[in-house]
Amino acid sequence: MSANAIIVFVTAPSHSDAADIARTIVSERLAACVNLIPHIRSIFFWDDKVQDEQETLMIIKTTEDLFEPLRKRIIMTHPYSVPEIISVGIRDGNPEYLQWIYDTVVRK
Numbered sequence: 001m002s003a004n005a006i007i008v009f010v011t012a013p014s015h016s017d018a019a020d021i022a023r024t025i026v027s028e029r030l031a032a033c034v035n036l037i038p039h040i041r042s043i044f045f046w047d048d049k050v051q052d053e054q055e056t057l058m059i060i061k062t063t064e065d066l067f068e069p070l071r072k073r074i075i076m077t078h079p080y081s082v083p084e085i086i087s088v089g090i091r092d093g094n095p096e097y098l099q100w101i102y103d104t105v106v107r108k
Helices: 015-027 064-077 095-105
Strands: 005-012 033-046 049-063 085-089
Touching: 005 015, 005 064, 005 095, 015 033, 015 049, 015 064, 049 064, 049 095, 064 085
Parallel strands: none
Antiparallel strands: 005 049, 005 085, 033 049
């Protein structure tokens, strides 16, 4: 059952914003775990110019089945009008860890 584990990448404008979102999605069991990596530098094109900003990267572990409700919840709580929300499938990993992800987010 753990074969559908995914990682979701989300950036936030501050560590505080990322932590608030992480607490929300973990407490609602939309994610098993969120790693926060502060002080990443993002260079991107927005508002017709190149932007250069400090952000916090969220690495979210969840399942494919929960991606859509997770995406909707992040959009509701995120300060950006168009937040980065990118899903990547996990092809392989520690079976016990992948099972923990599934067991944590799937309500019995």
